[in-house]
Amino acid sequence: MMDARRKANLGALLIAAALVLAPVVVGMSFGNAWVRILDFAVLYVMLALGLNIVVGFAGLLDLGYIAFYAVGAYLYALLASPHFGLHWPIWAILPLGALVAGLFGVLLGAPTLRLRGDYLAIVTLGFGEIIRIFLNNLNAPINITNGPKGIARIDSLAIAGKPLAKGIEVFGFTIPGLYLYYYLFVALALGIVFVTIRLQDSRIGRAWVAIREDEVAAKACGIDTRNVKLLAFAMGASFGGVAGGLFAGFQEFVSPESFGLMESIMVLCMVVIGGMGHIPGVIFGGVLLAVLPEVFRHTAAPMQQWAFGKVVLDPESLRMLLFGIALIAVMLYRPAGLWPDPRHRRELAARR
Amino acid sequence: MPFFFSSSLAPQAAPSGGGVYHRAVDILLQQIFNGLTLGSIYALVALGYTMVYGIMGLINFAHGEVVMVGALSAVAVMKPLADSGLPGPVILLIALLVAVVVCMCLGFSIERIAYRPLRGAPRLAPLITAIGVSIVLQQLAMLAWGRNYHAVPTLLPAGSHEVFGAQVTELQVIILVVAAVTMAGLMLLVNRTRLGRAMRATAENPAIAGLMGVDVNRIIATTFVIGSALAALAGVLVSANYGIAHYHMGFMLGLKAFTAAVLGGIGNLPGAMLGGVLLGLIEALGAGYIGDLTGGFLGSHYQDVFAFFVLIVVLVFRPSGLMGEKVSERA
Numbered sequence: 001m002m003d004a005r006r007k008a009n010l011g012a013l014l015i016a017a018a019l020v021l022a023p024v025v026v027g028m029s030f031g032n033a034w035v036r037i038l039d040f041a042v043l044y045v046m047l048a049l050g051l052n053i054v055v056g057f058a059g060l061l062d063l064g065y066i067a068f069y070a071v072g073a074y075l076y077a078l079l080a081s082p083h084f085g086l087h088w089p090i091w092a093i094l095p096l097g098a099l100v101a102g103l104f105g106v107l108l109g110a111p112t113l114r115l116r117g118d119y120l121a122i123v124t125l126g127f128g129e130i131i132r133i134f135l136n137n138l139n140a141p142i143n144i145t146n147g148p149k150g151i152a153r154i155d156s157l158a159i160a161g162k163p164l165a166k167g168i169e170v171f172g173f174t175i176p177g178l179y180l181y182y183y184l185f186v187a188l189a190l191g192i193v194f195v196t197i198r199l200q201d202s203r204i205g206r207a208w209v210a211i212r213e214d215e216v217a218a219k220a221c222g223i224d225t226r227n228v229k230l231l232a233f234a235m236g237a238s239f240g241g242v243a244g245g246l247f248a249g250f251q252e253f254v255s256p257e258s259f260g261l262m263e264s265i266m267v268l269c270m271v272v273i274g275g276m277g278h279i280p281g282v283i284f285g286g287v288l289l290a291v292l293p294e295v296f297r298h299t300a301a302p303m304q305q306w307a308f309g310k311v312v313l314d315p316e317s318l319r320m321l322l323f324g325i326a327l328i329a330v331m332l333y334r335p336a337g338l339w340p341d342p343r344h345r346r347e348l349a350a351r352r
Numbered sequence: 353m354p355f356f357f358s359s360s361l362a363p364q365a366a367p368s369g370g371g372v373y374h375r376a377v378d379i380l381l382q383q384i385f386n387g388l389t390l391g392s393i394y395a396l397v398a399l400g401y402t403m404v405y406g407i408m409g410l411i412n413f414a415h416g417e418v419v420m421v422g423a424l425s426a427v428a429v430m431k432p433l434a435d436s437g438l439p440g441p442v443i444l445l446i447a448l449l450v451a452v453v454v455c456m457c458l459g460f461s462i463e464r465i466a467y468r469p470l471r472g473a474p475r476l477a478p479l480i481t482a483i484g485v486s487i488v489l490q491q492l493a494m495l496a497w498g499r500n501y502h503a504v505p506t507l508l509p510a511g512s513h514e515v516f517g518a519q520v521t522e523l524q525v526i527i528l529v530v531a532a533v534t535m536a537g538l539m540l541l542v543n544r545t546r547l548g549r550a551m552r553a554t555a556e557n558p559a560i561a562g563l564m565g566v567d568v569n570r571i572i573a574t575t576f577v578i579g580s581a582l583a584a585l586a587g588v589l590v591s592a593n594y595g596i597a598h599y600h601m602g603f604m605l606g607l608k609a610f611t612a613a614v615l616g617g618i619g620n621l622p623g624a625m626l627g628g629v630l631l632g633l634i635e636a637l638g639a640g641y642i643g644d645l646t647g648g649f650l651g652s653h654y655q656d657v658f659a660f661f662v663l664i665v666v667l668v669f670r671p672s673g674l675m676g677e678k679v680s681e682r683a
Binding site: 134137321 | 405473477487490492673
């Protein structure tokens, strides 16, 4: 029999192996398009983890989270593209992106501290829309964001001066760019996971949960609810900012279209469907909801061919239809999410 | 996302004549009137949000899509009937009736399928099913009616009158009157009838209402059905006003109406009406004057920013909306 420690080590090793091999396996069996989907899935996991701090830990419903992603992405786009002729390196932009997005988080949080529940939801939603509308229109009188056309020809992510997109040769093998992006994203996502876990087990993490469960009681226990809530907004936002920067460098193009309300809702769905406040659940939710619509995209047409001999319904519609039905079904059968926090579940069970 | 409501709000040409001062007043009046028309439609939709919220504490995100289904099913009835020789108002009434019935059934099914099983579930679960329902409805509408914009047949005489220098179309007057009458009827229903009393009791406390002999399930279903009927009416009015209907029209309209409901104080019926009308006015005036206010720096594309900005400012100073009751901290 193994003792617990060796078991944990083995588990970590297995997870590491799976993470390293995932793009290889996916790329070999389904093609590089799916590696790209995997890259996006990791970005979404980062977003979901960031939103999880605000919604899952602190219990503050945020419907405009994608705004921070937009801030990070546009910061990268402005500082590393021919638009302003600036070409800053990634290690300067990403921390700056986290900082600026965090500031925006405080900017959003400060006036809304007194709001509760659904009032907060609509204000965050409005904030998200305001950011998007500004991005869409700040091309006149001074051209800052280039308006609806977006910013193109952004420098691709580069490490030590080597753009990842071109791939790197190791021992005669060329590791393609998509794989390198994946490894970079996973490394940063792991960093975010680490920070989130440490936060969760810290004094601050407990203060967040206390506010989520009962704000008045938390206040009575001496928690500075104002600062702790602001910190939740700032932390969540800064993760979103980092993910946004990576997105801009990965796509090499940003436009306001990528940051609509639907994206915010998508990230919220990842958090809730995975299991609010439970880190493995949220990661699972992020991967699932990033990959599932793509699976539908690739199967919607062939499935109909097979069943009816022709394409009856517009595949794009069918894909979203199935996605909507999946959202409803998951919530009806697992209202606490697919992989909820066992501790939280115990508490809920005790209360009934 | 097509910005369905932006272009139509551009200031209409003011009648010429009179001094600069008079023209400015005319444009102001025009904007106020356009804002009132738009606002009364917002108010009808906002009532649906606020009724459901008041009774269940749930943001019914799918409500905007119900409006869209109402509008498109009305257009589907109008199109074949338009050439039948029936008088325009009769066709319009038939279409309205069909839309209301379709939406009532829809509202009933939505509540039964997506919300009722989740009572007592974690707070965000019904929010996600609402989003799911909204996506499903939108896609079904797209499959049924396609991606195209549908022109709404002109069924009413398109006359307009000059009122204090502002051009007021007959359609706008009809919209205002219909909205006002409907809202007055709703207030009577809620405040004066047995059903209304049961609704208010359920909103206050479902468990106690149940003990007092109120069939809570039936009341909640009825609330959904009434809200959906209002949505259908709003859908018909808004598509008649702009002359088009589209499978994507519900999203932005729903968002605005929800904003209006929150602005007025969600859960409060007069609040929703006030919020709707205010939002309509803010948008129309904001779109018309934002350029002048900021010295041309911000144009009328910032109309939506204006609405949300006002919302945020109002909520900062009155965290439960303009007419919302002060909820105790432990509510």
